[in-house]
Amino acid sequence: MSSSLGGNTHTGHDPADESAFARIQQSEQFQTLRRRHRAIVFPLTAIFLAWYFAYVLLADYAHGFMSQRISGNITVGLVMGLLQFASTFVITTIYVRYANKNLDPLAEEIRHDLEGDAR
């Protein structure tokens, strides 16, 4: 059940493994994976946090605006709250599609190269 590269909870490591990791880390393939990962997760995080706090601050400090009725008893605040649900679902979907298409195949290649060697 422990991996081919040694249990990660123990400090004693085969030095060959460690240099292998450093080599992979510097490889173009890995750098591409890292860039692609950061290019999606950081912007999406910034967007959802900004949108969430904009909403929180409006609900907290702009009662008049949020209490406006759109139709019947449906207020601006209620619609914006429901939009938080919608945006959460949309961001989830965007990320999963991107990860399946742009991250998983690369990670798979790297894993195959390294674990293929080690075994």
Place this chain on the structure above:
Amino acid sequence: MSTLAADTVVGNAGVNLGIFLAFVAVTLVIVYRASRNNRTAADYYAAGRSFTGPQNGIAISGDYLSAASFLGIAGAIALNGYDGFLFSIGFLVAWLVALLLVAELLRNTGRFTMADVLSFRMRQRPVRTAAAITTLAVSFFYLVAQMAGAGGLVALLLGVESKAGQSLTIAVVGAVMIFYVLVGGMKGTTWVQIIKAALLISGAFIMTAWVLGKYGFNLSSLLGDAVAKGGPTGKALIEPGKQYGLTGTTKLDFVSLSLALVLGTAGLPHVLMRFYTVPTAKEARRSVVWAIWLIGIFYLFTLVLGYGAAALVGPEKIAAAPGKGNSAAPLLAYELGGTLLLGIIAAIAFATILAVVAGLTITASASFAHDVYANVIHAGEETAEGSEVRVARITAVIIGIISILGGILALGQNIAFLVALAFAVAASANLPTIIYSLYWRRFNTRGALWSMYGGLISAVTLIVFSPVVSGKAPAPGTTESLSMIKDTSVDFHWFPLDNPGIVSIPLAFLLGWLATVTSPDHNEAKYAEMEVRALSGVGAEKAVVH
């Protein structure tokens, strides 16, 4: 029971109890059957990593949708309207932090606990100890909240008003939970959570459809009825600010709470541990996606249930019931479907508490056995795996007993406060270190220690000296303070906010940064290993094949 107690019980105590016992019986059989493959530590802590993404996603929603979510949010919406809805939005949006930044990388680098990841490239002993302490602290607050909730629930549903009766209920809940964890390990616990999530979400769906059906599926007319039933203050139900809009301080408190909610989820150890029960990072991602959809849809149901309770039961009746806001959903069930539906919803609420405490207990016991016993006390030398699991089982019993006692002591305390406390501590003590560890090359041991201890100590200290512990004015018409300490003459609070997040979370980030840059310590080789493992899944723990 006195006649008074018999009058306040809603529905038929026998039916409520019967349905709950049926749930316990069915889950006990399943837990027993699931236990047959519990041999290694990976089996006991991580269910052999053999659950699929969708199964784990359902279990995560079962773990996350605690009694505070179901009863608490529905009640908060019924009594405070829009401000209650804001809670559920924070609880949901928080999952994006887990999805985007944490889940997959954590699955790839760790084995059983949060500390596996945090100590990966640091000095093992101090960082593991710190991570185990924060794990135990967060789990303890969360556990006590759930246990106290169980006591409150029986007051409403079984007519058990006496302190002794409620304490006994807590002890029984605790004993059943200990059995689940001891016998079933993570696999059994996961199945309990899956069954509970299915029951909870279906129950909420039926009630939601029923309520909407009464209003011709017109949300606006449901809201209109809630407003009308609310009398002079009814209009405020659909506008923000009823609870948090009173003064500048309460508004700031709301910002603080929102911060703690959105950053707390991805720092909850019992949530993080669930990502180890699937075979790969991709399955961890799928589990979060399932969890987000289920949790999101469930919170949309609670919106309808909360306003439905306000419209059909009425805020006065809810506020007068034992358990106040927490009784909104059960009272609504009684209004809609009478004794039987109430019995079902009541049993689901109990099942909810049971499943959540089981998840918390296995997390806390795994952290003690794996982090403290195996890696700190035995300093990572090879201990027989059997002995680690034995320690975990013993710890589970001890934690179960402590949480029973804590729950009895916390009877009658505000459950939402204890849960918010757990979120604030998780967001302050755990999340900054998780983020730095995964994304900041320079981060080191001292940074991790300062951030974790700084976040934990500042969050707990600010809570102790906040109005939730002492110094709140009494509720109108009573002489007891709304703080934990009911005596109004005791007042040692100096921190003005209920929630410490707005101070303690930035402070923990700042301390982590400051301590890191002022120490030369840095392990570049381990960082390379961690980054490669985290992103590519090289060397990640595989599923156990039996």
